[in-house]
Amino acid sequence: MAAIDPRALRDAFGAFLTGVTVVTTHDTAGQPVGFTANSFTSVSLDPPLLLVCLARSSRNFEALTKAQGFAINILSETQKDVSNTFARPVEDRFATVDWKRGPHGAPVFSEVAAWFDCSTETIVDGGDHVILIGKVEAFENGKSNGLGYARGSYFTPSLAQKAVSAAGSEATVIAGAVAARDGEVLLVEKEAGVYALPSCELVSGDGPERLQKYLSEATHLPASIGFIYSVYEDTTASKQHIVYRCQLGPGEPATGRFFAVDALPLTTIADAATVDILRRYAAESVLGNFGMYVGNERSGRVHPVAGKVQP
Structure with missing residues (x-):
């Protein structure tokens, strides 16, 4: 054995x-x-x-x-x-x-x-x-x-429910992932030289398991879905975004590329909201104290809801 x-x-x-x-x-x-x-x-x-x-x-x-x-x-x-x-x-x-x-x-x-x-x-x-x-x-x-x-982080049930409720609108719902592994984050090419978070559209009745299935099928890597990291409305595009912290397993991804958290290609990111998410993730991952953003693409509030318990 x-x-x-x-x-x-x-x-x-x-x-x-x-x-x-x-x-x-x-x-x-x-x-x-x-x-x-x-x-x-x-x-x-x-x-x-x-x-x-x-x-x-x-x-x-x-x-x-x-x-x-x-x-x-x-x-x-x-x-x-x-x-x-x-x-x-x-x-x-x-x-x-x-x-x-x-x-x-x-x-x-x-x-x-x-x-x-x-x-x-x-x-x-x-x-x-x-x-x-x-x-x-x-x-x-x-x-x-x-x-x-x-998985090494706190979560608060009432705040998670508040975030999910905030996403319950008539708008199209997009589930995205800050998919991390060993101090790196996976980004996918939206077009030549332009990167974005891996994401998929949710339809009625879908939950985070839909995002997990998408990540596994797209990358051919084991994927686990963590806690909600950001919920925001893109008012100009009438889309509601729910971004989760996720973990990917070992192997070479079939889709996307890993970037070190301290060397993310922020100038090549497709939209400003994603840039803000990645900047916040890079800062919070230093101490392991993560929060949850609730708002829209211009303004909102970060709720400090997570952190690591030291053994």
């Missing part, structure tokens, strides 16, 4: 859409500790059990495995900053959030989608991780939408 590349496996696991949580407890000195995690799931209603996976290499390993309990804080759509804070080695993470001791004692946060204060039921060996199974002693449902995460 061929050896499995851990990085490739991690990327494949990342295709699964999850929520984002902060796991908290107190260390042996009574100080609050916590970390960002998306490896959380419910286990049972009777008894009420949940689990979260903890890396053996985590700086919080000893505190979590020796504690009598822990809390799961499911972050809301507005709490990307909290996720980033607890994913990085910040000096005093808890100084940046409003928190209190839960009924069972672990730190619980304000304004989260939900929190669960648990006693530690059991700890199960899981290779380079352990599985913490907790019994829910108390919980609170905050009713707000949770923050989403997949």
Whole structure:
């Protein structure tokens, strides 16, 4: 059996859409500790059990495995900053959030989608991780939408729905792709020496799977569709554009050409709106903090809805 590349496996696991949580407890000195995690799931209603996976290499390993309990804080759509804070080695993470001791004692946060204060039921060996199974002693449902995460980026369900609704007009709908691979973006020749994003027209009932099929057939490369990157109306042409961030697999493309993100041929791009999209993508990809543009070809707003969680 061929050896499995851990990085490739991690990327494949990342295709699964999850929520984002902060796991908290107190260390042996009574100080609050916590970390960002998306490896959380419910286990049972009777008894009420949940689990979260903890890396053996985590700086919080000893505190979590020796504690009598822990809390799961499911972050809301507005709490990307909290996720980033607890994913990085910040000096005093808890100084940046409003928190209190839960009924069972672990730190619980304000304004989260939900929190669960648990006693530690059991700890199960899981290779380079352990599985913490907790019994829910108390919980609170905050009713707000949770923050989403997949393929290394955040997404917010309500904003994605807002963008799709903005595209629901009588105009022709064009689905485009910022199709990236290893720091490069695929562009197609619209005419000799003039480049554009790969795109296709959507008809009633079509979704992003139509764009994925087009990309795969046109390039002969594996293609995966990510999150919406730009939704804008071309008022002069009566066309509505929905642009997705996409990933292409290995191989030589049958159509189009890859350009390095820091060397995009912006002077040869077919239209100004695409130039703006590519400039923004090049700037945002430096830090991995992506946004979503909603507007028209002249003006609109970039909503900061995505970024990378550091391991």
